[in-house]
Each structure stands twice: as C-alpha cells, then as structure tokens.
Amino acid sequence: MPANTVNPDLQREREKATFKTQEFTYWWVGGKNKYEAKKKLEKMFLDDPELQDDLPISYMSPKELYEHSVRKAVIIANKLRELRAEGEDDVDTYTALFGGALGSALIKEGNPMMLHFVMFVPTIMGQGTTEQQIEWLSKAWDCNILGTYAQTELGHGTFLRGLETRADYDASTQEFVINTPTISAYKWWPGGMGHTSNYAIVVAQLYTKGEFRGLAPFIVQLRDLETHMPMPGIDVGDIGPKIGMKSVNNGYLGLKNVRVPLNNMLMKNQQVLPDGTYVAPKNSVLTYGTMMFVRCALIRDLSQTLAKASTIAMRYSAVRRQSPIDPNEPEPQIIEHTTQQLKVFPQIAKAIVFKITGECIWNMFNNVTGELEQGNMDRLPEMHALSCCLKAITSADSAAAVEVCRLSCGGHGYMDCSNFPTIYGMTTAVCTYEGENTVMLLQTSRYLVKVYAQALNGETLVPTVHYIQDYVKNKQFGKFDCSLEQIVRAFQFVAANKVRIAYERMEKHRKQGREPETAANLVGIELTQAADLHGRAFLAQSAYTELNQLIPKVSPELGAVFKTILELYLIDSCLIRIGDFLRFINLTDSDISKLELRLADCLKRLRPNAVALVDSFDVHDRVLDSALGAADGRVYERIFESAKKNPMNQEPVNKTFHQYLKPFMRANL
C-alpha cells in the first residue's frame, strides 16, 4: 500500500460510524478550547525537528538511551522556559509533558528531569517555609539546580516508618549529619537521581538532642555544580535496567556523614530550633493531601493509557484479516470474530469509565481540599479510602487491559514496534508505585470495617459508604431484574456483604483474644476483597450516574453510543465476578443467560462505531508510536519499515559470521 493512503478497511469503518467523532473528542478533552490548546502544544513539541527520533529507541543500549533522553529533556525544558517567559506554562502543559500522553511521545521511556518538576519543586512549595521557598524556588524553577525526591530505600517502600536513613542534629555546628547505616538503607528508585540531578530532597529519620522525632525532609546537594562530581560522602548512581521507565535514570544514594545546614530541613510542618529543640507538626493529616492528589491524577492518566492501547488493538483488528468465518467468503477482518470483540471493546469502555470516575474523584478531591483548608477534616478518611482502592483497581485493571489488547494482536503485539511493551512497562509500574496495590486495598478495608461497626451502632455514614448503612438496615436484596440500575445496586450490595464477612471474621478472631492487627492479618484476603468491591461499586455507580447525566446533553447519536458503553461496562464487570453476585443475590441461571446475551448484543451494537470511537480519543500518531495502530492503518508497511531500520540490517553480514560461525561450520568438514 503506497504511503499517504489510508487502508481501505479502516476507511470503510470510519464511513460506517453513526456519530460525529468531533463531538466525542471535544467532550473527551474537555471542550473546544482545551482541544485547540492540545493541538497547539502537540504542534509545538511534536513537530519540532530537533525532537524527532531517527532510530527507534529500542535499538539502543541503556546508556545510549539515557544520553539520547537527556539531550531531548533539555530541549523540552528549554521550550518550557520559553513558554514560561511568555506566561503560557499552565498546569495542563506540565501535566501533558510529565504525566501525560505528549510526554510519552517525546521521551517514551520517561523523562529523567520529571521528578524535578513533579516532586522536587512541589515539595519545596508544600513543605518549605516562606523563607525556604524564597531561597530555593527561583533556582529550581529556573533549573539552575535540578532536584529529585529521595524517599524509598532498598529495604523499605510503602511502609515509611521503616526507613533507615538517619539525620542527627549537631547543635554545635547547627547542621544535620545524614547517614546510610546499612546497605538496605540506600535510597533506591528516585527518578533522575542516577546522573541527572544535583540536588535531592532526602527523607530521613530525624534525631535531635539524642531523641527520635520521626521522618523529616532535607535538601541535600548531591553533585558539584561545576563538575557534577558527587559531593564528599555521596555514593550515587543509576540502579540499572527495568521493565519500563528505562530512561528515567532511577538512582541509588548512600550518604556517609553528609552535613547539611539547619535551614536545609523543610520546616513548614515541623521545626528544629538552633539549640535542637523539636517542634512537632500541628497536623499530621496534611501530608495525606499530596498522596491523594497523586493517586487521583493517576486514575486520569490510566484512562489515557487505555485509550492508547485500545486504539492500537482496535485499528489493527480492523486491518488484519485472518481465519474465515464463512468458508465461502474471503478471510474477514479479525474484529468480526466475537472473541476478538470481547477482547477489545470492553477496554474501550473502560477507558471512558475510568475517565469519568477520574474526574468524579478529582472533583471530590478538590472539595475535600477546600474543606481541609477551612479546617474541616470530616471527609478526609472517606476520600483517602476511596483514592487508595481506586488506585489499586484502575492500575491492576489497566495493566491487564493492556495485555489483553496486546495479545489480541497476536505475535505482532509482541514486537517493540507495536509499542505495547513500553505501554505495559509504564502501566504495570503503577501497580507498585505511589502505594503498592495490596497495601492500598488494606488501607481502604481498615476504613470499611470501621464504618461497618459505626453502621451497626446506628451512626449515619458519609455518602460513598452510605450503601453499607442501607445494607445493615435491610439485608435483603429483593428480586434482581437485570436492569443497569440494579447491577449498580447489586455491586454495592455485594460490597457490603464482603465488608460484613471481613468484619465478622475479624471479630471472631478478636473474641478469641487476638490483637486487632493479628486478626486483620488473618482475614487479609477477605479485607482486600471487600476493598476491591467497594472500589468497583464506586466505579459502577459513578459511571451510571455521570453517563446518565451526560446523555441528555449530547446528540442522540452520541447518546446512543454512551448508552452502549455504559451497558457493556456494567454487564461485563458483573459477569466477570458473577460468583460474588450469585453468592449474595438470588440470581437464576436464566438471569445469567440474559446478561450473557445482552453482552453479545452490546458487542454487536458497538461494532459499527468501534473504529470511530478510538479515533475520537484523538491520540496523536506520535503518542501511539505503533506500527499496528497508526491512523492510516498501513500496518504491514510500518512493521516492515521498522525492521528495515534495525542497525543489524544495515550490514548484510554480521561480523560474528567470520568470527564464530564460519570456523564452527567448517570445523567438521
């Protein structure tokens, strides 16, 4: 197929669509203005000739990739400087470049300067005093220093109290002496710390006047500003290759009697006075804010990831033809196979539902933050519980969805040129960072058993757990009529039952004399299941509520598509865990058959609009970066062009033939 033409199968799919992609796209990106800003930013960065890759990065060694990425990171940061000088660097710009799709198109395995912008600067803003902000922020914004955030250690991640790095205050010199007492105390993972940053915020266990005070953040200089050599007492380097994030330059850091001045401890929340007197933070909940913020943002990012993965799988499925259905017809587009539809369509639906839920919780987060600033912390535990389980569910589901999409592309999905390997690497990482998923679910469940006890006591519960109160009042579900509304209510009913089981089994252990923590560990499986269902009930409910509010506001054609998406998402989610439904609700075999046939019907209804839907996600070809998923559908040509770029193919004969193979093949002649 010649360049500059579109695959005719794909073209035909686009002509079949019953709705206007532009209407969907405007909604998806947040309106016409945001759409235009997105296009402008894409043009500015993606069309820059300096930011093109001649050679696919998968042909590079890790070291070459790092060097390549620093070069590009500096070009990007310079462009950001220009935007900033013109006052045009709004939040959306940073989000797009460091959390979002655009950034992944520019440096696909992660920007080594990312943590400077998303952690170093924000932490100084959030935890520094006004004087400290004056001292550090302009240098940091101007990138005269480049920082990172060093918290996780080789031996401790999610459990922060276990961190071993230690800062002892020396009142005689008004300095902190920071040390890495053991190998497991080495800071491990901070992005950019290997060879890029010259500063870090180091989180350490604080001791003053010989007493332990808890964790505190310190600004530590890692490298000389002139020579970039590690400072005395600093052992710093790159931790080595990983599944993804290959150019983030994740680093290790050991500190040996590194002295930093008193004023380098960020003191907005807690203080050390010159004589070593420790002033404890007034409110320990304030730090919840950043974590919740990041987790809420992750859900929105994951929706973009699903949009990307499902776009690739969907377009490939419309171009690839294989395995006859009707033996008298030519091989069909593989999307005609029902089993293929069941692989791809639910992932498209999930992208939309995660976006909706992400915005929903984002708005809740903003309300709670607003209330927090007024000193009202009532909704904080609820919000924390919800953000934890949703982070766990959406990241696990997204990683699984990426693999379903990849496997739906057969062998070609396995090639780096599909871009699935990178997408998976970036996505599965979310299951672990910002709070490991199982720990997240356990945090949520702790809240749920607490509110269950409150409900038993007749207390009134806050909105997102109100269903538990309803359940405690009336433990009967009644007749299941297979309506979408009932499926949402059934999710809540099942979640409430799972909370009850966890609560009751914990209580039983308590009555046998076990400590609450031991009891909680013994019912760990039940607790994670309760938290999982709580999150899924929220997803079902927010999808139902938000889409039903949205549908009357859009064209009937788009409304019909949203209706199918909602139905597909809810029925698919329900059938996947039908065991939970059957256990607690009186569903008959005929109810299940009905749901299965409705699922098949959803797939059929979505079929004509499937390509148009992924087109509407408006994922730029450079963001997709996939031979399988480009908008023109020139799948085989692009795979072939990618292989032809292989440095190994630039020489007809590899040197190992003469070095090793020929002598070996001749030896027995």
Added chain:
Amino acid sequence: MPANTVNPDLQREREKATFKTQEFTYWWVGGKNKYEAKKKLEKMFLDDPELQDDLPISYMSPKELYEHSVRKAVIIANKLRELRAEGEDDVDTYTALFGGALGSALIKEGNPMMLHFVMFVPTIMGQGTTEQQIEWLSKAWDCNILGTYAQTELGHGTFLRGLETRADYDASTQEFVINTPTISAYKWWPGGMGHTSNYAIVVAQLYTKGEFRGLAPFIVQLRDLETHMPMPGIDVGDIGPKIGMKSVNNGYLGLKNVRVPLNNMLMKNQQVLPDGTYVAPKNSVLTYGTMMFVRCALIRDLSQTLAKASTIAMRYSAVRRQSPIDPNEPEPQIIEHTTQQLKVFPQIAKAIVFKITGECIWNMFNNVTGELEQGNMDRLPEMHALSCCLKAITSADSAAAVEVCRLSCGGHGYMDCSNFPTIYGMTTAVCTYEGENTVMLLQTSRYLVKVYAQALNGETLVPTVHYIQDYVKNKQFGKFDCSLEQIVRAFQFVAANKVRIAYERMEKHRKQGREPETAANLVGIELTQAADLHGRAFLAQSAYTELNQLIPKVSPELGAVFKTILELYLIDSCLIRIGDFLRFINLTDSDISKLELRLADCLKRLRPNAVALVDSFDVHDRVLDSALGAADGRVYERIFESAKKNPMNQEPVNKTFHQYLKPFMRANL
C-alpha cells in the same frame, strides 16, 4: 551480609521444613539417575569459564546482545559436538539446552541456533524421504549448514491456509520458483533467520501444472556458504526488538524468483514428479503429530517456568521484612502476611500440578502415537482437543502467575536483575506461538460440541470426555459436600454445562438458518468458555488422581505436603471461578465460607515448608539468575552488586552533563 553466608531468615526456614527436600527433588526430576545426569550437565555447561557473563546482558544494545549470543551459541554447539562424538547427546540434553532451564541460563534471551536443532533437523527427519535424509541430515547434524523453519508470514500465523508464499513448479528446468507476492507474504518470526542461518525450510503454496496443490515444505539456501551474503533473490534480516526472546534473531524473508531443484521439496508425505504430476499425501492427519508433540512439551516447560518464578518470589518473601503485623514486634518477613501467601503459594502448587498434568498428557501422547503407527487414529481427535486447550490454559495461567510472583516482590520485581522481566517475556510468548490461545480453545470446543451431540445420540464417549456422557444421562449434581473428590466432579459438571450451553445456543442459530461457521462465531465466547472448563476439569482430575496414587508411595512427611498442595490447588481453582460452580451446582453461602476457611488453612499448613518446597525444585542459581531469588538470600547485596556493574556507573559523570545539562542550567544565571 558478607559473601558466602546464607541469610539467617532463609536458613531458619530451611530448618523448619518437615520433609526431606531430596526426596521431593528426586521425584521432581524423575529419579536419582536423572538427578545426577542433570547435575553433570549443569556442571559441564554452567561451570565453563567461557560461558560466564561478565556484564548482565540487559546493559547491551540488541546488536551487542546478538553478537554476544552467537559467540555463546557456538561454544554450546561445540560442546554438543563433543558429547555427540562420545554418544552422550541424548534427548534430555537437547531438551535441557533448547527447551529447558539450562538453555535459559546460558543464553537467557534465546539461542539463535535453537530452530536448527528443534525444527530444521526434525522436519527433515519427519518429512524428508530416505534419500533426502541421507543428503541433508549429516550436513545438518554436523552443523556444516545451519537451518531454520520459515512458515509464519507477516500477514498470516495460525491460519496456515492463508499463507501467501508461492512455489510454482517449472518442469522445463525441474525447479520450483518461489516468490513472495506481497509485503504481507514476507516470512516473519523464524528464529535464527535474521543473520545466523544459511538454510531454511520454507513452507509455500504449491502449484504444479498451473494447479493449486496445497502447502509444501522446501529446503531453500538463504546465504552463500563462503561469504554468508544473501543469495540472489533473497531479502533477509532481523525483525527487531521484542518483549522477550531478544537474542533469538527472529528474521524476515522475502523471495523473488528463487529457484530450488525439484529434490528440495520434502517429499515423504506428498510428491511432485519430474513432469509436474502431483501425488497427494495419503494421510493428512500425520502432521497433527508434531503439533501435539510440541504442545505437550510446552506444558512441561511451563511447569519449570513456574518453579523458577515461584522460587524467586518465595525466597524474596522470606528475606524481605516490612510492615508490622504485631505493632510490638519487629517488622515480619513479608511471607507472614496472609495476602502474600495467597500470591505465592498457589503458584508453587501450580508448578507441581502442571508437571503432573504435563506427564500425564505426555504418556497419553505416546500411547496415541503408538496407536497411530498401528494405523489406529481413534484417539487422535480427543488428544488434539486436549492438547489445544491445555496449551492455552497452562500458558495463560503461567504468564499470569509470573506476573503475580513479580508483583509480590514490589518494586524490586520490576528491575531486570530480578529476572522476572525475562521470564515473563519468554512465558507470555507461549500464549501466542504454536497456536494462538483463543484459536486453540476454539479448536477444542469444536470437538466438544461434536461429542456433546454424540452423547445426546446415546453414543459412548472416549475417556477424557466421558463426564459429558454422564452429564447427559443425569443432569443433577446432587449435594455438594466440599470434598476434593466433589470439587473434581464439580469441575467436570460445570464443564459439561458450559458445553451444553454452547451447543444449545449454536443449535438455536442453526435453526434460524445460519451456517455452522457463522453460528460458531456468534457463540464464540461460550465455546471458548467450554473449552477452558474442559481443560481445567482435566487438570483438576489428573492432579487428584495422580497425587492420590503418588502419596502412598512416598514418605508420610512428603505425602502430607502433596496433600496440602492438592487441596490448595483445587480449592483455589474452585474459588477463582466460583461463579460457574454457583450457577450450576447448589452451593450455599456456608459452603463457600467453608472453602474460604479451608484455603486459609492450606496456606497456614504450607507456610513452614514453603521455602523447602522451592528449594526442592532444585533450580540452579544460574538458571534463576535473580538477585532476589538466589539460594543464599543475599538479596540487597546482589541487587546492589548488579547496579554497580551498570556501565553508566563506571564514570562518575556522564558526558551529557557537559554537553547538555550544564549549558542549560547556566543559561538563566
């Protein structure tokens, strides 16, 4: 922790074990003799100083990795030559080096000569006439030529009839003219084809006397024996980077009027006479044999993969300490967390069950092959159906299990030095190669609906589907008593129900006038579910039968461990798809609670033996190749040593500081 010591937590675990690891190991590897042969082979290859890697391969570029791997492949092949000269190259040696664990320790991303030994030579043996074998085999065995097997194309994989490469017989010169008519007809994926092989067996659509004759295999010379330059008309190269198998040198191949002599078509099954007369194969089912052979072998390999992954996760879980359970105690080994046990233990059980099922089906395969050679093809369809669904289930489950193990190791599992990324890459590939999993399930289901109709007609069914006959006779399950025997029977009962649903829905579509193929596509989801349950019922049943036969033959201590393994596997498998059970069998909420509590009890019982169990898998440290999983448990030290080898860390300052970072950081000063 100093070198040459064992982590004390791991040591304590070993002392706790209630059974003798050696007894298990002998059983696992197939007896004392096999154990000693294994050790000898490991010593011969793994202790060879020429076969050590100074630099972890993940630091190399793909081209460097290829060159590194060819060098090692030649050393390995030379050692094989020595063994062969002494008559010591038995089947186990080839299996270990090219299908098994040992091979993955030597060239962890795949041997570029593998297809020569596992496909090129066997295909000549299986499909060549005696004369052809005489002509080609000694050259091939001596490695004077290196071959590969070129079947899959860019546009077609599993559906072989769709292949486009074309061979036209020219009687005037007694040659075949082979062509790649389109870009999608390029051969794609054959291992070693990029730059290693100089010969290939090319599968092409045969035309003689202007008529189409079906697929045939041709021996084609790809490269000049002296110069290794591609032969005229040959366009050959490496397809580029992939998730795994990074050093297999998967290649592409285009042919333009490439002429090969008449005698280069492998003619054991079908012949072309010099004048172009075509003699069709007598029996098309013979080719099933190889495919079944490979699929049965894969199941055994996957059991080894699970042994490897679960060993890493288990040892790490015994060394890593984090997150207190009892707030008054130090942080526990993470394996104390019930949620962690549920991640790791079932994967250990799966490794054992897959081994047992793999051997079970291997024996069946040998029986069927024996019967085939007697001209009896009765059990062929049954065996084909079983090997297809088991290949799909065990590969999908193994890939998922590897990821569960990896994620159970938190962030450290994400690093290449854990070896999980490579293990996953190698494992997930099995979901696609040797028959894509969904296609495999559909093949099985085609058989199942056929035998269901036979059962309805009162015909007697063969052993592995006998349960369908029982079901048709009596559709009541009766009371479920939660015994293991009942769980096995319940799996069969559920499978029979799923087959019935697929059959009935297909029949409904047929009665509405649809063609069988169209009807099958419309119930594709139901068909794959039926095949999935059929395979799972076989796994449950073979595990139950074989382990119950084994237990009286081993020591009571080991017998107790096997009992727990069986119980854990069955209850876990049952709870994961409890929805299917609840749908068709009258299980109460209290039955489910009972199963859940028994699962928790299994975890508790397995706990003291968990490290000893993975020790018993006897996976060599070089095979594990994991900082997290080595037998000495020096986890943090090994991670650290691996990072220190990073070529980036050999220079304190990367050149990009002076090139890019410093000018950028200074620009705004």
